[in-house]
Amino acid sequence: MPLHQPLTAVVLDIGQAYTKVGIAGEPAPRAIVPTVLKIHGHQDEPLLADIFETPKIDKKLLIRKLKTFFEYLYFKFLQVNPKNRRVIVCESFANPTVFRESIAEVLLIHFSAPSILFAPHHLLTSYTVAADTALVLDSSEYESVALPIIEGTPILWAWRSAPLAxxxxxxxxxxxxxxxxxxxxxxxxxxxxxxxxxxxxxxxxxxxxxxxxxxxxxxxxxxxxxxxxxxxxxxxxxxxxxxxxxxxxxxxxxxxxxxxxxxxxxxxxxxxxxxxxLFEQDNDRLSLPTLVLDSILKCPVDSRKALASNLVLSGGTSMLPGFSHRLLSELEDLVAIEERYKPLSECRFRIHSTPVRGNIVSWLGASIYASLDTFPHRSITKEYFIENKHRLPDWCVLDLQPPEFQPEKPAAMKSGRKSLPYLGSSGLRTSSRSSVGSVPRNSAAVSALAALRLAQAAKK
Missing domain, CATH: 3.90.640 (Actin; Chain A, domain 4)
Structure with a gap:
């Protein structure tokens, strides 16, 4: 066993109602706290109210709030040195750019974190069920978002959202x-x-x-x-x-x-x-089941059956008793009755049972993702952030590859796969196997990897 092992990353999942924070490789977050600012002698102030309730965001005020909030997380719950651990932030791809830039400025400038990675929580959620093609429905506090994941790639043009949460x-x-x-x-x-x-x-x-x-x-x-x-x-x-x-x-x-x-x-x-x-259609014929079906219809025809058979739920609202059973019944009923969903009549819907509670699914996916150690070029360092005048590159915000990693010919990128870990029928493929050994043996990441290897051996 090596005398020195690299320190694992800090995982932050800043939700609209609750924030999950912990260390990658551990089986669960170290803390699940409300996403509010606790000011002594004053009432708790919501952290994300400016983002969802005001048309214009005051960046300086948001940075002050984030700095106070991260100090509360680091020094009360994590109790680690922020200078020694890189950070993975689970976030929605629809978040405003100013929110990402504010998080990066606080973590890189004020806390001197080595690097920071923004990972879409819909993609991370699919890692917990070892599915490279899945449709993730995130029903949280303010809105519900359905986003298809095909061959490990988020299909941004097929996303659907509604304020039903x-x-x-x-x-x-x-x-x-x-x-x-x-x-x-x-x-x-x-x-x-x-x-x-x-x-x-x-x-x-x-x-x-x-x-x-x-x-x-x-x-x-x-x-x-x-x-x-x-x-x-x-x-x-x-x-x-x-x-x-x-x-x-x-x-x-x-x-x-x-x-x-x-x-x-x-x-x-x-x-x-x-x-x-959540399930009654409004005047626009919109509900959670129609959200899922409309998202599948926007995807290529050859991927619809795989998406329908790999539905993954995340978010706190999805933890209501009877939510998954009702959603499955509504999907089957709409496909059989409504004419607009006849193209999906041959699909068989199935909801994955994730190994953890719905509100920490994306956190566990980020923990597994960090343990694979396959994303050094996707991280934003302090030097890069300062040289670009505190602005994030487009390939970071949109979850695309940086320009130096783009292929010269479109045919070189098969099936739209990126340099992310590919979770396919042949098992889990990573560019580094030595990093897995640095994860604690009782962690959820090791358990997931072991299950994948057993499945691969059984198929052979």
Whole structure:
């Protein structure tokens, strides 16, 4: 065993609601913390509010926020010297360039990190299931994004996104509770809620009580809503009408304690119908299932079956109970019913079961990716960043190869494969095998590589 082993990289997955941070090669993140700034004596301030809620980003303010946030991560949870470890940042390819440049400036200039790599979390998610062709649906806090990965290459022209995620469920819960929620006070008397509940309370209710109902019950609920709407229109015209469809029996109610102030009565209807906004088509005929199907239709014909049979879910919203089963049922139903999806009638949909929870899937993929040690030319160093006046190159932002690695003839790049590790039918191919030995033996990366090697031996 060598006396000196290279230090593994730091992995940062800055999510819209939670940030995952840890060391590459370890089986799980060292910390999962809310993506907020904790200022002593003040209320927690969201870190990414300027990016998603304002049209123009103040870069200087964002750099100050990131510097405070990274100090909190490095010196409280990681407890490592940032000068000795390179950094891998899991991020969405749709993030603003100013956000990437701000992260690079803080890590390279203020923390003196040796290098930094921006890796798209959709591609990293596919590494956890050892699939070189997959469609990754990331349903997080603000939006859901579907992105196909074909032969290890993100197909950017086929990506689809919609604001159907955790915040949409949050607004539904708030609306339901404001309309018919009751608070049982300490003396036992129910009081109607007139004010909006805090964000942390709604988020806790969403995690602890809400679920995605099965496909058959959802159809009955939608038929009941349609019958209610038609009956209301008839009553406005002065015609007596009755609701023809019957709503199924709602699940049991839930009592949520409000920290000594009373108990909030959460009806079973709220628990079941809050997540229906993700699957009900709006006026543009858009929902999570149509997001997936539209993305597959944008891909080449010969790759559609492989994408449909390799669906991978990530993001905190995908962890709702019943989410994957409902999505699979909706996909099969839409392909059989709607004419626009007839080209996908021969596809067989299958959702991969990832080895970890949905909100840390991309983090584990980055940990495996870092352990392979095949991306030195894709990292941005401090010297490069300073010479280019604190600007990132296009091949870094768009996840393309740098110019010196581009082939002279297009035919030289087979199947659009890049210099990333290729996870194909023949197993895992890397340019360096010695780096795997530097990973702890009890790590998730070693377990994944061992499973791939066993599968390769079985095929031979």
């Amino acid at each position: 955790g915040r949409a469920i949050h607004r539904q819960i708030q609306t339901f509770i404001r309309a018919g929620g009751l608070m049982q006070t300490q003396d036992g008397n129910p009081v109607k809620i007139t004010e909006d509940l805090p964000h942390s309370v709604i988020q806790d209710i969403r995690v602890k009580s809400c679920f995605v109902t099965e496909h058959g019950r959802a159809r009955e609920i939608q038929a009941h809503k349609l019958a209610q709407w038609e009956a209301a229109l008839k009553r406005e015209k002065g015609v007596e009408a009755q609701i023809s469809a019957r709503r199924p029996t709602p699940p049991p109610d839930m009592v949520y304690p409000m920290g000594g102030q009373g108990r909030l009565m959460i009806p079973g209807l709220v628990r079941e119908e809050a997540a229906e906004i």
